[in-house]
Amino acid sequence: MTPHETAKPCRESIQTQRVHIRQRVIAATIELACASRCSEPASHPTDDNEGSL
Structure with missing residues (x-):
């Protein structure tokens, strides 16, 4: 934390x-x-595309 953050109320x-x-x-x-x-797997057929998200 920076000194500014610790100075907050x-x-x-x-x-x-x-x-x-x-x-x-x-x-x-x-x-x-x-x-x-x-x-x-039936309700989520695009499992192999998860990495591109």
Whole structure:
């Protein structure tokens, strides 16, 4: 962390932490949804194209 980031008020840092946690939860949810989708080959026929995303 840079000195500027540590100088932020506590309230603001808590809000940004919440935003980061929310983004991580959303990303994890999307990853889980994609994983469950990809585990069913019939519903996800383009598995071999995943690397190009």
